[in-house]
Amino acid sequence: MMRILLFLATNLAVLFIASITLSLFGFNGFMAANGIDLDLQQLLVFCGVFGFAGSLFSLFISKWMAKMGTRTEIINQPRTRHEQWLLQTVEQLSREAGIKMPEVGIFPAYEANAFATGWNKNDALVAVSQGLLERFSPDEVRAVLAHEIGHVANGDMVTLALIQGVVNTFVMFFARIIGNFVDKVIFKNEEGQGVAFYIATIVAELVLGILATIIVMWFSRWREFRADAAGARLAGNTAMIHALQRLRAEQDVPVHMPDSLTAFGINSAGKNRLAGLFLSHPPLEERIEALSR
The missing domain is CATH 3.30.2010.10 (Metalloproteases ("zincins"), catalytic domain)
Known part of the structure; x- marks a missing residue:
């Protein structure tokens, strides 16, 4: 779970800082001449470059982090x-x-x-x-x-970085489309990018970022089943099941968990459907059942 938290935190921080910096320095060159339409092709390239920059940077420093x-x-x-x-x-x-x-x-x-x-x-x-x-x-x-x-x-960290890069790209892409719509259509601004564009873009990035996290966490849960299967092939199915059962038994032990681990709380998996969408690991019961089958 620690590797997921460190990767996501670093990646989102880089993405957010890059997005704000580029906007402040006026590098959003995808606005069309009339100030209302967007050059969607240029916008997609812009977002792709910086969307993947955050995830790949996080990947390359993941060991150090x-x-x-x-x-x-x-x-x-x-x-x-x-x-x-x-x-x-x-x-x-x-x-x-x-x-x-x-x-x-x-x-x-x-x-x-x-x-x-x-x-x-x-x-x-x-x-x-x-x-x-x-x-x-x-x-x-x-x-x-x-x-x-x-x-x-299985190359899970690389795959995670690529998926994160894709969702970063589309978060930035659609956030700027929403920001442009709010600024030009709702607030009727016809002179460049107004304050509404920046505010709406930031809010949209936050909301879309939460939705994107659900996609990334779904992949994370899926890859845990794959890693369990790999562990069973390498160490034996019985040993893998026993290890997961031991982890489940320790869920009830009152130990102090660091905040970085509690954020993806393995003990909270499956307590309610909404919280489960943001968990990096599936419930241990489901993992044990999958191996038992």
Whole structure:
């Protein structure tokens, strides 16, 4: 979940800052000469360039952001037998998945968690929490690692970046169409871009951005099922089910969760339909059921 939050937060921040900066400096060159119509082709190119710029920038710095955000310590030289086992397990799973050995790290957190990130499958990072290592059995930890390796082998971060780039493009595109309509048709402004254009565009970007997030989160939930399936192939179906059951059992443990994880609250999955639209992970019950079938 941390990788999703870091990616989305960075991407949306870059997109928002780029959009505001370009508008303030008058680079919205897609307005037609009469000030009412839009050059839609030029507008689409404009939005595509900056829409994908945010998502691709987020992708390329995803490892650095994840390390900083979780305080992950990379294992370069194993100091304990547990670290040695962790490196050997990731190396074996990576070889079986047909990818290059990723960086391996441990981040200080009591809750059982793990993540994988990186701009391509041969330059990735896989990290697990200290709590997961302490409380899960070796087979369960191996299954969790296999799930994360599955994300890397499936190229999920790249696909997420491309999907985010597409939705960014159309959020910017339709927001400016709405802003132009409000400014020219409703407020009857015929002299360039009025204040109404900027206000309506920003509001439209916020609203459309929320709707776009629903699409991105749907893909995120779908890819969790794929990663579970990959984990089951690499570590065994029974071990993958046991790992998910262990995660479900810990949902009731009263532990402090960082705000960055609570934002996508794995414990809140499925409590109501509306909240479920914004969750990065499907309910654990559904994932266990899918593997059981």
